[in-house]
Amino acid sequence: MGLLENLFDIQFEPLQNGRLDDAFFFCKGEKLVTVAVHDIDFEGLAALVHYPVFLGSEAFVEVLNLNTMKKSFWIFGTIALALLVDRGGGWFLSKITKESQFRYSRLYNGSEDAAVLFVGNSRGLSFFQPYAEEKTGLRTANLSYNGMPIELASTLVQDYFDRHKAPKVMLMDLSLLDSVRMDNKLAYQFNHYTPFSGRLSKLLRERFSNDFYAGKLSHLYRHNSEVFQRTFFYWKKSDKDWLLDRVISPEMKANVGNQALLRFHYDNKMLGHLAKMVKYAQEKGTKVELVVNPYYPDFVPKIVNLDTLVMDVQRTSGVTVRRYTNAVQESAAFGDFQHVNKVGAKLYIDQLIADGVISSKPN
Amino acid sequence: MIFNSLTFLAFIAIFLPGYFLLKGKARLLWSLAGSYLFYGWWDWRFLSLIFISTLMDYWLGLKIDQAHEDKRRYRMMVFSCTLNLTFLGFFKYFDFFINSFAEMMTSFGINADVGTLGIILPVGISFYTFQSMSYTIDVYRKHLVPERDFIRYATFVAFWPQLVAGPIVRASDFLPQFQKDHEFHWDRVISGTGRVLWGFFKKCVVADSLAPFVDQVFQEPNAFTSINLLIGIVFYSFQIYCDFSGYSDIAIGFARILGYDFNENFKKPYFSQNFSEFWQRWHISLSSWLRDYLYIPLGGNRNGKFSTYKNNMLTMLLGGLWHGANWTFVFWGFLHGMYLVMQRQLGKPFGAVMNGLRFPKALKVTINIAITYFFTCFAWIYFRSSDFGIATDMIVGMTNLDGYSFVSMMNKFWVVKGVLLIGILLTVEISDTKLHWNGLAYRNPAFRIAAFATLLLLIAFFGSFGSGAFIYFQF
Structure with a gap:
């Protein structure tokens, strides 16, 4: 005193x-x-x-x-408690990740054996699994995700083949090859799957080292993503029917003329990832089908370099590309200019079956 | 440098030990150097601007004090304000007024193709300009003895915690706090850390989680259904609140650790029952600045109804313009001016109607809060929209009652997360009135550990990182 x-x-x-x-x-x-x-x-x-x-x-x-020293104890207490709960919480969330019925959880827990494997971005969700399985009697798997970057798709596809029996056919939508519409940061949202995949860990360490190491420091942080939210949401139920089911609005339809041109932005590196994926699947005995999924009919003229893209892909991968750009003509079958809805997905799958791209006995 | 960055983490790890190890002049120099580094990290060229502004106001403060004639003192003060406002006007509003002039001429059929200068807006210029102006005005009013130590004055202007996004500290409140060396106190560390963590929760967890939804909706309202637009504006009301008050919390928290006390800048504004109350709870440092240096000198409410309304409106219009060089901000200020006028006109009759209907007190309070929040959100539409077209699309889209189906919601995961986080925020704010979380954390070590650890875990699990700067940096 x-x-x-x-x-x-x-x-x-x-x-x-x-x-x-x-x-x-x-x-x-x-x-x-x-x-x-x-x-x-x-x-x-x-x-x-x-x-x-x-x-x-x-x-x-x-x-x-x-009483200075006594008053500093709370800092250590806070850190200790935070670490303890972080590890406990991380363990529990990791358990959910492993048990979840979400597509990537099934990929990494090895329970996703399928005869048909679909790959794409949000447009890849038009490979509507319940209908495809109903019509073909085959099990399907879909690795598509909104804004999927091709490098991540390649990683996931290779991980799939390493953990499952090789599917008979793999269908891939070419709009994966567009750096403008891809979510370049999506890979770090897969941080919670890194404990299950060395390949994914390597990708994150190289591309998102801060997030990768932050995930090592805090196991809760590893689960801090929308992809984990979906993993949690699909903990006890399957995500096979994941498709945004809405109908394009009359205002949007009327506005199609004002839409900007769609140009695919891609480079040799991206083509290289695609070729690597194709080769990996073919080496496992899987037939690879490269397709262009449907666009809203009046929007198709807005796509400016599809021919070049198709030629480049065919040259690098050695696979002939099937174009389904105009496969669906009904405007009510679209949610927007680039995505079919459930009605459109069914029409599209009927066409794929009719063409023998997918069937109970694939070529 | 922004608070939510690894660079800042490194900065604070070096700055804090140095600050407490040094004493007297050395500490002031350390604080000034740290503040200039903090500011210059964004763009070092604008350090010269802040330095010139500091030098001029320091000199003018002394000159005002030395002048014996009132007229001379007044002229000096006006010169200081003009100088500050010229800097602000040039960097923030020059291009805006040139563009507006050209557009006006074009609308009269006159081709006025006047080139703009493409001026970069210096971060935080509106904040430190107002802070600096308060100094010379207070010296003129003899509320403050001018600071003779230049280093101390420069540190006051550039002090890093509040430099770029407030709170706008008054010279009369803050300068005297530099008169002595503040010792390291655990009590201040406890209280400051709690405040910093809560600020990071508001910014990184709530505001940045709501941002992606809001950004998409305000980018192209026509592409979204009514429910998305409605959620977008509600989310924005909490995004801007948490973004800005989160910054204030972090600034107040760090200042507290360093030994300084800033006034509160936000007091649960969305629980306001009318617009006068809203402005006593929202961005208090700006609203009180405008009240003391603009509204009251204009006459305040002393010269009858019409004059009061006029002063209210003028203050709010300038308050709107302070936020940015866009007519949408001015219109936002106009709306708030109108709200204040309407409140004076209709507040009493509306209260009488509710009393006549014998509404219970809780219901009256709820209705008042809901009405205030509704109109505040309406004004936010203009504040957030890049132009009047977007704002109109938002309003038209929301009133289209066909588009309220949940199926058409853009991203349910974003919505669920947003609602959950807003729920946590409101629960803490509502319960705080009874439980006083800060006091509880101060006097109960077990609770403190649990609360701080919970905040850390929430930030780790829900935090959104790398999404960029605070909204108010642009103001």
Whole structure:
């Protein structure tokens, strides 16, 4: 107390409960006001300091700080508790990831043996699995995700082949080859699958090292993504019917003429990823079908470099591309210009079956 | 440098030990150097701007004090304000007014192809300009003795916690706090850390999680159904609140750790029962600045109804313009001016109707809060929209009652996460009125550990990182 007594030049009197080290002291001129911390919080303290009676005076506040070391323990306690809950929570969420019925959980727990494998971005979701399975009697798997970058698709496809019996056929939508419409940051959302895949870990370490190592530090952070939210959502139910089922609005249809041109932006590196994926599947004995999924009919003229893309893909992969750009003509079968809805997906799958691309006995 | 970056983590790890190890002048220099580094990290060229502004106001503050004639003092003060507002006007509004002038001429059929300068807006210029102006005005009003130590004054202007996005601190409140060295106090560390963590929760978890949905909706409202637009505007109301108040919390928290006290900048604004109350709870440092340095000098509410309305409107219009060089901000200010006028006209009759219907107090409070929130959100549409066309599309889209099907919701995962996080925020804010979380964390170590660990875990599990700067940086 000596220090404070010198500082204030005033004699302190102990509080009734005697806990001088837990009290705030206010000093205004010679008048000393003491408030026990039990009566006031820091917000209240700040409010009091700015209370008119103190404004313009030489008011000041000192907080007693006699037991410094003891007061630092909470930092270690906070860190210890946070780490403990983080590890416990991380373990539980990892268990959910493993057990989930989400497509990538099934991929990594090895329960997704299928005769037909679909790959794509959001347009790949038009490979509507329940209908395809109903019509062909074959099991299907779909690795498509909104904005899927081709590098991630390649990683997932290779992981699929490493963990499952080779499917008879793999269908891949070529709109994967568009760097503008892909979500370049999507891969880091797969952080919660890294404990199950060395290949995925390598990809994240190279592309998103901060997120990868943050995921090592905090296991909860590893599960901080929309992809994990979906993993959680599909914990106990299958995601095979995942398809945004809406009908394109009349306003949108009327506006098709004002839409910007669609140009596929791709480079040799992306073509290389595609070729690698195709080769990996073919080496396992799987037939690869490269397709262009349907677009809204009046939107097709807006696509400017599809021919070049198809030629480049055929040259690099050695696989003939099947164009289904105009396969669906009904406007009510689309959700927007680039995505069919459930009705459109069924029409499209009927066409694929009719063409023998998928059937109970694939070529 | 932004708070939610690894660079800032490194900065604070170096700055804090240095700050507490040094004393006196050395500490002031360390603080100033740290503040300039913090600011210059964004663009070092604009350090010269802040330095010139500091130098001029420092000198003018001394000159005002030395001048004995009132007229001379007044002229000096006006010169200081003009200088500050010229800087602000040039960097923030020059291109805007040139464009507006050209558009106006074009609408009269006159081709006025005046080139703009493509000026880059210096981060935080609106904040430190107002802070600096408060100094010379307070010296002129003799509310403040001018600071003679240049380093101390420069540190006051550039102090990094509040430099780029507030709170706007007053010289009379803040400068005296530099008069002595603040000792390291665990109590301040506890309280400050809690505040910083809560600020990061608001910013990284709530605001940045809501941002993707809001951005998409306001990018092209025509592409979305009514329910998406409605969710978009509700999400935006919480995004901007959490973004801005989160920054204030972090600034207040770090200042507290360093030994300084800033006034509160937000006090649960969406629980306001009317618009006067809203402006006593939202961006308090700006609204009180405008009140003390604009509204009251204009006459405040002293000269009758019409004059009061006029002063209200003028203050809100300029408050709107302060936020940015766009007519949508001015219109946002106009709406709030109108709300204040309407409140004066209709507030009492509306209260009398509710009393006449014998509504219970809780219901009256709820209705008042809901009405205030509704109109606040309506004004946010203009605040967030890049132009009036987007704002109109938003309003028209929302009133199209055909588009409220849940099936057409853009991304249900974003919506569920957003609703959950807003729920957590509101639960904490509502319960805080009874439980006083900050006080509880201060006096109960077990609760403190649990609360701080929970915040850390929530930030790790829900936080959105790398999504960029705080919204108010652009103001």
